[in-house]
Amino acid sequence: MHVLDIIGPVMVGPSSSHTAGAARIGYAARKLLGEDVAEVEVLLYGSFLATGRGHGTDRAIVAGLLGLRPDDGRIPHSLELAAEKNMKVTFGEAQLKNAHPNSVLLKMLGVNGAQLEVLAASVGGGVIEIREIDGLATVFSGEYPTLIVQNEDQAGHVAVVTSMLSSQNVNIADMRLYRDSRGGRAVMVIECDSEVPAYGLEWIKRQPGVLKVIYYSLL
Amino acid sequence: MDIQSLQEICEQAGQENSSFWEIIQQSDCRENGTSCEESAAALLEMYHSMKDADAQYVGAGRSASGMVGGDGQKLRAYVESGKNLAGPFVGKVMEKAVRMAESNACMGRIVAAPTAGSCGVLPAVLIAYDETYAPGEEKLVESLYVAAGIGQVISARASVSGASGGCQAEIGSASAMAAGALAYLCGGDDKTVCQAAAIALKALLGLTCDPVAGLVEVPCVKRNAVGAVNAVEAADMAMAGITSVIPPDEVIDAMGETGQDMNAKYRETGEGGLAATPTGRAITRTLK
Numbered sequence: 107m108h109v110l111d112i113i114g115p116v117m118v119g120p121s122s123s124h125t126a127g128a129a130r131i132g133y134a135a136r137k138l139l140g141e142d143v144a145e146v147e148v149l150l151y152g153s154f155l156a157t158g159r160g161h162g163t164d165r166a167i168v169a170g171l172l173g174l175r176p177d178d179g180r181i182p183h184s185l186e187l188a189a190e191k192n193m194k195v196t197f198g199e200a201q202l203k204n205a206h207p208n209s210v211l212l213k214m215l216g217v218n219g220a221q222l223e224v225l226a227a228s229v230g231g232g233v234i235e236i237r238e239i240d241g242l243a244t245v246f247s248g249e250y251p252t253l254i255v256q257n258e259d260q261a262g263h264v265a266v267v268t269s270m271l272s273s274q275n276v277n278i279a280d281m282r283l284y285r286d287s288r289g290g291r292a293v294m295v296i297e298c299d300s301e302v303p304a305y306g307l308e309w310i311k312r313q314p315g316v317l318k319v320i321y322y323s324l325l
Numbered sequence: 326m327d328i329q330s331l332q333e334i335c336e337q338a339g340q341e342n343s344s345f346w347e348i349i350q351q352s353d354c355r356e357n358g359t360s361c362e363e364s365a366a367a368l369l370e371m372y373h374s375m376k377d378a379d380a381q382y383v384g385a386g387r388s389a390s391g392m393v394g395g396d397g398q399k400l401r402a403y404v405e406s407g408k409n410l411a412g413p414f415v416g417k418v419m420e421k422a423v424r425m426a427e428s429n430a431c432m433g434r435i436v437a438a439p440t441a442g443s444c445g446v447l448p449a450v451l452i453a454y455d456e457t458y459a460p461g462e463e464k465l466v467e468s469l470y471v472a473a474g475i476g477q478v479i480s481a482r483a484s485v486s487g488a489s490g491g492c493q494a495e496i497g498s499a500s501a502m503a504a505g506a507l508a509y510l511c512g513g514d515d516k517t518v519c520q521a522a523a524i525a526l527k528a529l530l531g532l533t534c535d536p537v538a539g540l541v542e543v544p545c546v547k548r549n550a551v552g553a554v555n556a557v558e559a560a561d562m563a564m565a566g567i568t569s570v571i572p573p574d575e576v577i578d579a580m581g582e583t584g585q586d587m588n589a590k591y592r593e594t595g596e597g598g599l600a601a602t603p604t605g606r607a608i609t610r611t612l613k
């Protein structure tokens with residue numbers, strides 16, 4: 107445990123889970139989308155829905171979506187900032203089953219047309235977890251550079267992706283596989299010890315059977 | 326080594342002829358692979374952020390629910406009038422604790438230490454001590470290591486989160502950390518520092534987490550003042566040579582056990598205690 111885990115972090119209040127964690131979720135979602143957000147539906151669930159307004163959860167999520175960090179003094183004014191930047195924000199309730207009590211579903215449209223749905227939870231002390239992307243289980247913390255590959259559920263995809271990573275000397279910290287029981291889609295979530303080079307990502311995108319490549323960079 | 330016990334820290338300091346804060350600093354450097362200078366600079370930055378947060382208090386600010394804001398200003402005016410019973414130092418501690426906790430409720434920038442809900446306690450005693458006795462930044466950073474070490478032991482043996490251990494785990498832990506830091510600043514040795522922490526924590530054992538409408542506002546803001554003033558008393562008692570009959574690590578274990586046995590109503594769910602009073606419920610309804 108680090109000294110700064112006890113004395114710190116610096117954050118905009120009032121709540122590490124409902125404010126700082128919420129800002130971190132927005133920030134992560136914007137990174138996953140890979141471009142500025144043009145439109146977003148913020149669908150709150152559980153305690154985020156019940157106490158979110160009083161904790162500034164709504165403003166913190168929007169601040170994160172604008173690229174602000176959890177200690178940015180502009181968080182309380184993020185809704186005005188979003189309006190200035192022509193980011194269209196609507197709020198609502200998420201209909202979820204068995205989700206973590208501090209959950210939010212974000213349906214985003216990017217300025218260049220990218221679309222992404224992210225379900226994330228603030229699991230305590232400002233720590234977050236991405237739970238689903240585009241309706242598929244995709245679980246990771248955002249503490250590592252993370253590569254997410256959605257592909258057709260056939261043999262061989264994992265080997266293709268991991269061999270690319272090893273050829274680039276990217277060490278895998280953790281890897282998980284998920285499959286969609288209905289649709290014949292599968293997801294690889296690979297947390298890496300270092301950043302994956304852009305041409306490696308482009309190369310994976312061109313492989314047959316790969317449907318979508320999403321990359322979460324720490325840079 | 327993971328830091329698990331206050332007694333072990335003191336023993337190790339004794340063997341190595343160093344002190345409590347140095348043991349914590351060394352452990353931090355080992356964990357992060359940083360130098361002592363880098364580690365100390367990071368903590369000093371936290372202290373500066375605390376001072377900035379204190380200076381940026383807006384007396385006219387109100388929380389989103391409207392329940393809190395402005396009390397820090399009232400308290401300052403009263404303390405400055407010279408009529409307050411607790412005197413200038415404790416008056417300053419109280420006022421700063423309330424200011425910081427109000428800033429947090431009003432979406433100000435604060436330092437969670439150990440949590441956002443209890444963010445007023447430690448800065449209140451440190452900044453008040455700094456303004457009154459000017460110990461210098463080096464000493465203040467050392468006192469922050471002391472506070473962090475106490476917090477680390479509490480989170481290893483019990484918890485520092487209201488959701489898992491009630492308010493004794495948040496305000497109680499913050500108060501223990503602040504008491505230890507103050508005792509250090511007053512010249513207390515390692516044992517005295519641990520006694521101050523134990524005396525502070527004992528006083529707040531059993532405190533439930535029962536925030537109205539689930540918001541970090543009522544009773545949180547005023548409890549920050551209680552935690553901070555309690556730390557001053559505990560430091561004074563320890564400096565006077567008073568000791569806790571129950572050793573510090575055992576006090577922490579008692580807090581952990583009490584937290585585990587606490588009904589979920591009293592662990593930040595906003596369903597028990599003050600939150601469940603007729604007025605608490607009425608406020609909750611109007612905020613829906």
Ligand code: SF4
Nearest residue numbers: 442487492495534545
């Ligand atoms: S009552 Fe609960 S939320 Fe408020 S300060 Fe105490 S532990 Fe934190």
